[in-house]
Amino acid sequence: MTRIINDFTLNIATANGTGSQSANLIILNSIFEMGVPVSGKNYFPSNISGLPTWYIIRVSDAGYQAPGNETNYRVIMNKDTWVDDIENAESGSVIIYNENVKLPIGRDDCTVFGMPMTKMARGINPKLSRLIANMYYVGALAHLLKIDENAILKAVTNQFAGKEKAIELNMRAIGEGREYAAENWLDEVGHQVEAREKDPNSFLIDGNEATALGSIYGGVNMLAWYPITPSSSLAEEVIRWLPKLRNGEDGGATCAVLQAEDELAAAGMVLGSNWAGGRGMTATSGPGISLMSEFIGLGYYAEIPGVFWDINRVGPSTGLPTRTQQGDLSMLYEASHGDTQHIVIIPGTVNECFEFGWKIFDVAERYQTPVFGFSDLDLGMNRWETSGFEYPSTKMDRGKVIRTQAQLDAIGNYGRYRDVDGDGICYRTLPGSGLEPILTRGSGRDEDGIYSEDPEDYVKHMARLKRKIDGARDELPAPIIREEENKQVGIIYYGSMENIIVEIDDMLESTGLSVSTCRVRALPYHSEVQQFIENHEQVIVLEINRDGQLFGILRKELPVNLLSKMYKVAYSDGLPPRAQIYSDLILKTMQKEVSV
């Protein structure tokens, strides 16, 4: 059998709450330790214990991060999904199963390996057999894939850091699994792992932890949050890291963290803290943003900074709460009633999660408006590779805040909502300062902040807000553009689609289609995005949703003459995006275009 090195997909089917996540991470981390490009995606249910969960590992020398089009190995542990898991196995693939689940396999067209995992685990520790059974498939895979023994030991040691007994028990189970496979499984397998030179700087981390760290380096001093998947771990990582990184001279906390009674209250706390001059943030998901939208409008209209992270999950409504999507973008951009327009910062890598995590506070204070960070479950909760975070390159920008009488005197004609610099951004004073106090309000007001229903005041105010946010376009993170020479087809995408863009590009290239790419990293979109569209004959907007939400935003704001060459390719099924699906859809869209 031909050996195929570092190019396969592995699917592990277990039940939630059985400890399989530890086993899966040991496989992922040990392959990573061997210097082989690897990624893991957790397809988990909205449940704590008992419902099916799948863990997908992609190993790829080409660096492809998303689950591959074919699954080469399946580990089948869960009796509830047994029949489907076996039926889904591709002909010629390898099935590894727990023999103690007494259910039939019946796939002569596959290489089938059984092991009495539960029984063997009972031999080690009857009480913990349910958990330990998972380590037998780790051992089996270590044998089949040829995962290095030391890499496994290191992964296990890190997974159960400080728990010597657990390390010993699990290593024993892995060893037994490895031996059993070596002695009993004689058929050859094609796909294996081979060590590569490991970048000593690289490690795996999820986007939520990266964003949490970024927030701490951004000087967050008030975090109000309400638990919601998949954003909770962002807040929890801030809580975990804060005492290690930041304490006052008296040992007291330098960031107030409050679990709010709901998302409405969390948003109110963010606005209150920023109104008072703090750097307040919240982390939530789509349902939370729906609830926060009233306050978002207040923040926009009364010009209060605020940082709101949306870790997108599948909507509408409760939707698929543990699955991923880019379905909130248009809501974020225009959240709340009346005419609104919000700045949205969109990381596409864990490095950007960190970088935008600190930068977003500067943007919020500079533009005195609520700013959204837009991530999703795939980027937020799955582990992505990085070679390390970079320290903030600029000092904090606290925006136009008047802190002394001298500053106030220098302005002369101060009014809270008077645009003295001509950039749409006015100066503000803080409570406690005694400088030019006003009653901040969500109702109409004149340039001095005095209540007004005068049509002229309203029009002037709204026009200035538009000018202010428009003025941010080229100051926000610029798109990442890679242009082909022929400039025929350009693909615009954003966020976690970054995960599969290289693979999509290679797939299209193999059909003879060379595409340029442009990853949008902020809204309102940068002028370079428009140039990219102008430079290409056809432009596809690629998104993980149903309707093409960025496509809609672009269509609303671009010059009309550019619209006829714009196409949307939008698809979302809740799972992390797979390159083949989007590549096929792009080709289909292009063919339709050619045939028309």
Next chain:
Amino acid sequence: MSVIKLNVIDLEKTDYMGGKSSLCPGCGHDQVSNVIIQAAWENGIPPESIAKMSGIGCSSKTPAYFLGKSHGFNTVHGRMPSVSTGANLVNKDLSFIAVSGDGDTASIGIGQFIHAIRRNLNMVYIIENNGVYGLTKGQYSATVERGSKKKKGMPNEQPPIDLCAMAINLGCSFVARSFSGSKKQLTSLIRAAMSHKGMAIIDVISPCVTFSNNDESYRSYNYVKGNDEILHNVDYIPHYTPLAEVDIPEGKYDDIKMFDGSTLRLETVGSNHDPSDAVAALAAIHHATAKKKHVTGLLFFNPGIETTDEALGLTDTPLVDLSEEQLRPSAKSLELINQGFRSN
């Protein structure tokens, strides 16, 4: 020649005034605004140290009419407590004086009201409670008594929510009820609330002169005046006035020490009310309600519980005053984080 009167920090009363009220002439809320001005001035609170907070409704408009030298925030309907919480967390040195209404607090905002009490947010929370939604032209609110009737339409048939009883049950550290027409009592209670550390709730019955000041309304001026069951006479003695210089009342009295050193003197009227007794406070409310009366005075006082900012163990410097160096960890620390991840 008249002598301009100054308070202990040498400010005139005009330094505590606000803009012209746009409420209906005779509105009870304007009386409350006047008392807030008087109380803040007499207590000698620097206007710049106050943050005026409100939600939405007639009552929530009033921060425009008092304390013009203080920053304020007229937020959204029912959500003032959360905005106050956020501001308090980053600047615990501000004195929060909030005004809300019965619609703003007892209906749309009841969740935030409850949680602000539960956390003992350090603020004065005044409810101007008239039993109707004034700004939308007189619909009943959730605090109005069953059988009470406004000027037009049918009597109210829904059972009421008693905000003071709810606050007492939640362990609120200061709970009082008063009447906009009882200027002396209200002034003493608001002054005491301003001297308190923690959540101080004052439910002020404040008649709506336009929609429910008729005799069939249990919240009309005449009805409240005739059915006010006072728990005690309250007298506030500021911390800057030595107690020894104050006349001693003829009858029985109890002194309550406030956080800032001032004293609230409760002079017994009829039977003695012990404000540290939550059961007695609830009994007083229920007995009055049964007789279709309004009990007023300091119902419940429970000092010494941690405020929101204290419970979080914040550093002593208000968080808004921390420097960039204190808010952004060092480059070295990030290098250590990277190294830690790499060695894992």
